[in-house]
Amino acid sequence: MIKIAGIKREKIFSPNHVINDDLIFSKTVECLNQLDVSVEIYEEDDVEKINERLIFSMARDKKTINQLLKTEGEDKIIINSPIAVWNCLRVNMVGLLTKNNIPFPLTVAGEIDYLKSISFEQIDNRKVWIKRGDVHAIHREDVIPVFSDEEKNNILDEFKRREIDTAILQKHIEGKVVKFYAVYGTDFFETYFSDRTNNIDFDKDKLKHYAAESAEAVGLDIYGGDAIISPNGDITIIDINDWPSFAPVRDEASIHIASFIYNKLKESTQLQN
Structure with missing residues (x-):
């Protein structure tokens, strides 16, 4: 053996x-x-x-x-590969996905002080997500929606107090979150809506293609992630993860x-x- x-x-x-x-x-x-x-x-x-x-x-x-x-x-x-795991950190992932023309929300990544200089309206005029950039989310407070410049800066200050050095600001995309699980180079690809419904039609093959391209961009073999399916069926990748739980x-x-x-x-x- x-x-x-x-x-x-x-x-x-x-x-x-x-x-x-x-x-x-x-x-x-x-x-x-x-x-x-x-x-x-x-x-x-x-x-x-x-x-x-x-x-x-x-x-x-x-x-x-x-x-x-x-x-x-x-x-x-x-x-x-450990390189792929590093690439999955949001502050690294953003550039890799956008460079490879994967549908991805408008996102600004960087150090906390730099992100404080980016106005809320530069990202969106309604809702912006702040996400921890240095490690995968550990606490609920690592991924937070904000609705104003004041809220944005307060959350970034809180990140700094928690000794979090980097984060991303990401435009909110309307739609439903669909989770996906895959093994690169195989036919295995499974999805489910995070709210456990299944009432939006979308092109699963297209999502599989975008997910595989995302995995290839960061270098993953065993992976999962999240995408937004808009009401008209458009697909936007918002996250790619190394070795999820596949629960x-x-x-x-x-x-x-x-x-x-x-x-x-x-x-x-x-x-x-």
Whole structure:
């Protein structure tokens, strides 16, 4: 049995999804075991102990990602690449998605003091989203809608007090939020509306295309995200995430994730031979 490494996500980076993140990890391990692949499980604090050549990782801590960047440079294969995880931070993601012509809301990213110099009306005249830029959202207060310049600056000041250095200002897009889950380069692609309804028609193939382009832009293999479906069916990507919980589709997703990892393992073994 071939052995690979799996890194669990630290609980602080699983807001409201600790159990779901643990379950998709353990389900993936089970599916890999069925493919005759053994998984040595590591916590984020233990990455320096990893000896296995192929690593699948749900890690998000900055220190862990920095260590994995060094590890990846030592001829290790890491899924998702730590570079892709960095790219998913909103302050980095904005430029990558817009540069690749992916439908994305008007967004300004930068340091807090710079964003205070951007007026509310430069983004929208009704509603603007302020989103933490330095890490994925950890608290509810990391993603907040505001309706005036005064509110915007108050929230940015609060970010600064919380020692958050970067954020984004994003135009509000009217419509319903649809969540998507996928494994790059496979047919697996699932969606559901966040309010659990399904009463807006939209082109699922087009969303799959935009999601795959977004994943390619940031470098992800195992990914999910959010899009807005407008009343007329227009699609706007608003977020792309490394290795989400896949909670509504966990059983099916874990099979596809394990298969993807297994195929990467076979490719790496063939290259070594």
